[in-house]
Amino acid sequence: GHGDDLLTHIIQFNELMMRYQAAIKEVSTKLEILKSDFQMRNQRSSIESIQSRIKKPASILKKLSSRGIEANLETIRTQLSDVAGIRVICPFIDDIYQVAEQLAIQDDIRVLRVKDYIQNPKPNGYRSYHMILEVPVFFMDNKELMQVEVQFRTVAMDFWASLEHQIKYKRDIPDAEELVRELKSCADIIAETDRKMLELRRRMEQQKGSETEKCPLEFPE
Numbered sequence: 152g153h154g155d156d157l158l159t160h161i162i163q164f165n166e167l168m169m170r171y172q173a174a175i176k177e178v179s180t181k182l183e184i185l186k187s188d189f190q191m192r193n194q195r196s197s198i199e200s201i202q203s204r205i206k207k208p209a210s211i212l213k214k215l216s217s218r219g220i221e222a223n224l225e226t227i228r229t230q231l232s233d234v235a236g237i238r239v240i241c242p243f244i245d246d247i248y249q250v251a252e253q254l255a256i257q258d259d260i261r262v263l264r265v266k267d268y269i270q271n272p273k274p275n276g277y278r279s280y281h282m283i284l285e286v287p288v289f290f291m292d293n294k295e296l297m298q299v300e301v302q303f304r305t306v307a308m309d310f311w312a313s314l315e316h317q318i319k320y321k322r323d324i325p326d327a328e329e330l331v332r333e334l335k336s337c338a339d340i341i342a343e344t345d346r347k348m349l350e351l352r353r354r355m356e357q358q359k360g361s362e363t364e365k366c367p368l369e370f371p372e
């Protein structure tokens with residue numbers, strides 16, 4: 152009957168979500184390993200934090216219906232690339248490109264799409280580096296290629312995006328246009344701060360480098 156049908160669909164949907172969760176685990180582990188390796192070599196961290204989420208059923212339905220697509224297991228898999236989402240928060244802009252590259256070149260990872268909102272920020276000021284990946288996941292009876300969206304951001308970019316996301320939910324207030332302009336202005340200031348911080352770190356690293364050259368006797372062969 153109809154009840155059995157619904158139950159079957161729910162079970163299949165949950166199964167698909169479990170597969171996305173497994174894909175998140177695979178990619179998160181890769182990122183954790185890159186983080187440890189970098190930390191060991193450089194005595195600083197290239198990743199501040201790694202967050203992940205599975206898109207909620209309501210958000211899945213909303214996104215598909217907004218595009219006029221019927222929601223079923225097939226369309227979820229083929230039309231949505233962000234059911235499995237990972238957010239990587241890095242201290243500096245160059246960390247983003249380095250970690251993203253080290254993930255992208257792994258031989259079981261396929262990069263399907265990249266959206267560089269750092270080089271090309273959205274009109275509202277949103278900045279982030281988005282990568283859609285395909286990763287193989289091994290289950291009891293098969294291997295499946297699962298899509299994962301990885302968003303790379305600096306701490307500063309994440310700060311702006313989180314607050315902008317919160318403010319966006321209260322859009323009906325009268326001075327919305329002013330708000331959009333001010334948010335954009337904050338984004339510009341934050342972008343400038345990111346560039347400045349990177350420059351400062353590089354300057355410090357250069358100084359450290361020249362100091363060790365100056366006194367080689369401290370490290371005898």
Ligand code: 0O2
Binds near residue numbers: 210232266312
């Ligand atoms: P949530 O709640 O994060 O899941 P696409 O079909 O992929 O080409 P899409 O989905 O618009 O089109 O892709 P895009 O532009 O790469 O954005 C996907 C995600 O980036 C969003 O997910 C947000 O997480 C984030 N994002 C994009 N633009 C903004 C922005 O202006 N402000 C903030 N705060 N986040 C943004 P979802 O599905 O919208 O939501």
